[in-house]
Structures are given as C-alpha cells and as structure tokens.
Amino acid sequence: MGVSRARILGGLGLSLLSAVFLVVIWEAFGNLWWLTFVAFVPMYLAQYRLLPRRWSAVPVGLAFAAYYLALAAVGSSVLPTWVILGIAAVFGLVGLAIGMVLRPFAERTNYRWFVVQFGLIWVAIDLLVQDNELIGTYSWIAYRIGGLPQLVQPVSVVSTPALNLLLHVVNAAIALAVLALLDRRRPHLADVPVPRRVLAWSLGVPAAVCVAWVAWSLLIFTSVTHRMGPEVRVAAVQPGLDNATPGTLISAGDLHPGRGEEQRRTAQIAELSDMTRQAAARGARIVVWPEETLNYDPRVTDTAWIPALVRQTGVYLAMGFTPNATDGSAPNTALLWSPDGSVASVYHKTKRVLAEGESFTPGTAYPTVETPYGTVGIIICFDIDFPDGPARRVAANGARMILAPSIDFESVADVRSASTAYRAIENRVAMVKADVAWDSVIVAPNGRVITSTAVHAERGGAALLVTDVPMGPRGAPFTRLGGAPFRWLEWIATLVMLGAMIVTRIRRPRGADAPT
Numbered sequence: 001m002g003v004s005r006a007r008i009l010g011g012l013g014l015s016l017l018s019a020v021f022l023v024v025i026w027e028a029f030g031n032l033w034w035l036t037f038v039a040f041v042p043m044y045l046a047q048y049r050l051l052p053r054r055w056s057a058v059p060v061g062l063a064f065a066a067y068y069l070a071l072a073a074v075g076s077s078v079l080p081t082w083v084i085l086g087i088a089a090v091f092g093l094v095g096l097a098i099g100m101v102l103r104p105f106a107e108r109t110n111y112r113w114f115v116v117q118f119g120l121i122w123v124a125i126d127l128l129v130q131d132n133e134l135i136g137t138y139s140w141i142a143y144r145i146g147g148l149p150q151l152v153q154p155v156s157v158v159s160t161p162a163l164n165l166l167l168h169v170v171n172a173a174i175a176l177a178v179l180a181l182l183d184r185r186r187p188h189l190a191d192v193p194v195p196r197r198v199l200a201w202s203l204g205v206p207a208a209v210c211v212a213w214v215a216w217s218l219l220i221f222t223s224v225t226h227r228m229g230p231e232v233r234v235a236a237v238q239p240g241l242d243n244a245t246p247g248t249l250i251s252a253g254d255l256h257p258g259r260g261e262e263q264r265r266t267a268q269i270a271e272l273s274d275m276t277r278q279a280a281a282r283g284a285r286i287v288v289w290p291e292e293t294l295n296y297d298p299r300v301t302d303t304a305w306i307p308a309l310v311r312q313t314g315v316y317l318a319m320g321f322t323p324n325a326t327d328g329s330a331p332n333t334a335l336l337w338s339p340d341g342s343v344a345s346v347y348h349k350t351k352r353v354l355a356e357g358e359s360f361t362p363g364t365a366y367p368t369v370e371t372p373y374g375t376v377g378i379i380i381c382f383d384i385d386f387p388d389g390p391a392r393r394v395a396a397n398g399a400r401m402i403l404a405p406s407i408d409f410e411s412v413a414d415v416r417s418a419s420t421a422y423r424a425i426e427n428r429v430a431m432v433k434a435d436v437a438w439d440s441v442i443v444a445p446n447g448r449v450i451t452s453t454a455v456h457a458e459r460g461g462a463a464l465l466v467t468d469v470p471m472g473p474r475g476a477p478f479t480r481l482g483g484a485p486f487r488w489l490e491w492i493a494t495l496v497m498l499g500a501m502i503v504t505r506i507r508r509p510r511g512a513d514a515p516t
Helices: 005-024 033-037 041-050 058-074 081-108 114-129 141-144 160-187 196-227 261-281 305-313 381-385 389-398 415-428 477-481 484-506
Strands: 231-238 286-288 316-321 332-336 343-348 366-373 376-377 401-406 431-434 441-443 449-452 463-470
Touching: 005 041, 005 058, 033 141, 033 160, 041 058, 041 081, 058 081, 058 196, 081 114, 081 484, 114 160, 114 196, 114 484, 141 415, 160 196, 160 441, 160 484, 231 261, 231 441, 261 286, 261 305, 261 463, 286 431, 305 316, 305 332, 316 376, 316 381, 316 401, 332 376, 332 401, 343 366, 343 376, 376 389, 381 389, 381 401, 381 415, 389 401, 389 415, 389 477, 401 415, 415 431, 415 441, 415 449, 415 477, 431 463, 441 463, 449 463
Parallel strands: 231 286, 231 431, 286 316, 376 401, 401 431
Antiparallel strands: 231 463, 316 332, 332 343, 366 376, 431 441, 441 449
C-alpha cells in the first residue's frame, strides 16, 4: 500500500525542520545551542515513519546539506556564493548516499545498531577530514556547545570526537523513544516496529553514559579549577584595520587613500605602542598582538622600537609578522619578546589556510619559554583548529598558557572562541588569542571564556582585552595520548558496522528491502 500525500508532506516538513535546527545551532545564525541535543530527531521521524523507504535518504541529505551550508556560510567573507552552495550540494549528496543504507539496515537488524549507526558514520567523516587545511575542524558539532565548559571536560581524556559521537547518540536515543511511542499509538506507520527489548537497552545504555559523562565532567571541571596556577594579567591587542599590514586577505582596502607606506608604518607603530602601554598601565604582564601584524621582520627592519617598547613596559610580547603579506609562500612567523628587549622564542605557523592562498613551508618546532609567571608557548591562528596539532604539542612541551596571534574575518567572528575553548579544555592550559579586527578571546584552563570580542562590521573594530587568567595545571591525558585511542575505537566500530551492513544485506529475506 502506498504512502499518502499527507505523510510525504509531513515527512518533508520534518526533514526541513531538522535542516533549520542544524543551521540555527551555529553561533553565527542564532546560537540556539540547546537544539544540538534534538536537532536530528525530526529527521529520524521523517526517515523511519513518514516517508516511504525509497525516499528515506532525503532527510539525511537535507541534514548534511543544511549543516554544511551553515559551515560554508561562516566563510562568506572570503567564499563566493557559488562555492558555499556547492559545498552544501556536495555534502547533501554524501548524505543521500549514506541515507540510502541506514533505514534498510536498521529494519533488517531490528534497530540494534540504531543509536550509533548514523553517529559512527558522521564522526568517521569528521576524523577522515580533521587534518584538512581548508576548514580544519570547524564542522565538529561539539563546538556548538562550547559555551558549556562544565559539561564537556571529558574531552581532555577521550578527545572531542567522542563528544561528537555522544551528541549523535543522544539524538538517536530520543528519536528511538519517539518512534516506539508512535508504534504504540500509530502502528500502521511502522514497516518494522521497534522491539521492546531493543528499546530498553538502547535507551538505558545512553542514559547511563550521559549521567556518567556529566558527573565525570563536573568532577574534572572542579579539579582543574582548583588546581589552576597563579593568575597573571594578560592583554589581547586588537588594533583594527586602520593601520593593518596591506595585502592581507582580510584587509578591506586602504582606509587612508593617498597615505604612503612610511606614513602607515609610523601610524601603526604609534597605535600598537599606545595600546601596549595602555595594557601595561592596567597591569598586563603578557601582551599578544595579531598574526602578520607587521609586513617586515622587526629583527631586521625597524629594529629599535619593539625592544624599546617591551623594556619600557616590562611585558612579554607575542607578535606576528610576514615579510610579504601578498605572497602566500612567505614565512608566517611569531616572536616572543622578553622584557629585556631580546627575542625569547621564534615560532613558524604549522597549518596553512589553503583557501587564503597560504603555501609557506610549515614549521616543525614547538618552543616554550619559562617566564616568572609560568611557561608559555605560541601558536598562530589556524593552528588552533587542529586538536592533535600545535596546541597539544606546545602543551606537551610544558606550556601552561598558549598565546595565539590571529587573523580572522568578519563572518567567523562568532565561531573561533569555541575551538579556542576546546583546546584549553583538552590540554588544561590558558589560551590568549588576539585577532586583528574581529574576534579576540581569552580562555581559562577549565574552558571558561573570561572575555572576548565579536565585531560584526565589515571593517572590524579595535579592542583591548585586559584580564587576569590562571596558568593551566596541564596534565591532561589528551596532551599525552591525543585522539588516537578514541579514533581507533571509532574506526573499529564503524568497520564492524559496515561489515554487518554487508552481511545482513546478503542474508536478507527475498523482498525484505523492497521499496514501499
């Protein structure tokens, strides 16, 4: 018997509802983070009870397309509309391909894999692309609840992808409960109803895991908070674009037509010096400037002003430069200056932003520096978005605070604080990120965002963040082991499930997967 038009329209409506939820959970498009726990539930209802089996991939395709449309739109400052729509279309097709196997497999196995089957595939994709130099880990759904540090602390042990999977399991468990309720009240909707025994353990196990996760998280949060080191006053200098290095991707043209390079440089020196003096006057001992602040190496050109500035203010200064901002192959470098005017550390950016044309040779060293306030290290901007990369390596080398000169752009102003907070939580270190014009942030080692900016104007804005932040206690298992233990478990579970899909497909009764 065919499926009625009303059911099809209802299924498509629920599919679109999930798509909307998967957009508005993003910080830039509503920040309705609490929907993360139920965003996929309407998709499941449409997929398993309202739409005919031959249409059951549509809700999954729409979910993928919507979520990755939001991700691509985060890059709208630098990506043309056709690229954004193309990314959404490609992932929509990926979702359609995945969706084609999910319902038949769930029905052949009486829903025994239901609570993990979609999540395992989604997280496997996360892990497959986590080292890409286009978007990094921006897509990780756990970032949508980055403002809840009390509830995400176990990522410092099991890694953030484990939380990605748990969020999917929560969605699937809620959906399975609703499906079972529908089976009781509208049994004609189900080709294969949810067995009671499967329902019992499919809800009981995730519920127990969630309770354990929350309790574990609160314990870790309390422990890290109590073991954080002495506070030090830090400053993130966000100078704005007025005197930014010309030629940088985010620079919205020359704000002072007719001004010569020497005049721009003089104004830039005055602005950065003044903001640094303001920070020092407010008690800052560590100051961070943005990435590529200067378009020259201050150890070679204009060599006097930074040593004089740090000697005068008594601060440790982390700052970035590139000898040529228009050349993507030019080295992207950060220096840490000591209060005596010497360079204490040199760091070369590790992760390139290919979409911005960066093609420099990545750095391979992760130095740290002992200061009177604790050990500090430096990473640069996009380095933040790779959990198993620079932040973990710098923490493993002893850093209790990580300084991150950065350049972002308008459309990502709302999202970078989440990945910065996760790196703090994973490694139990403080993070100080200074952006050129949009999104500076300072995060405590327990993941609490102490202060931040989020400027949405096209040309950004200036800001000076000065606050006390504790040094991290370090010692997180993630710093030592990285994401490898969970990654291997995820691969094994996914491969076993794919094997089960193949075996049950081969052994299926004749006509069992016939479309309805």
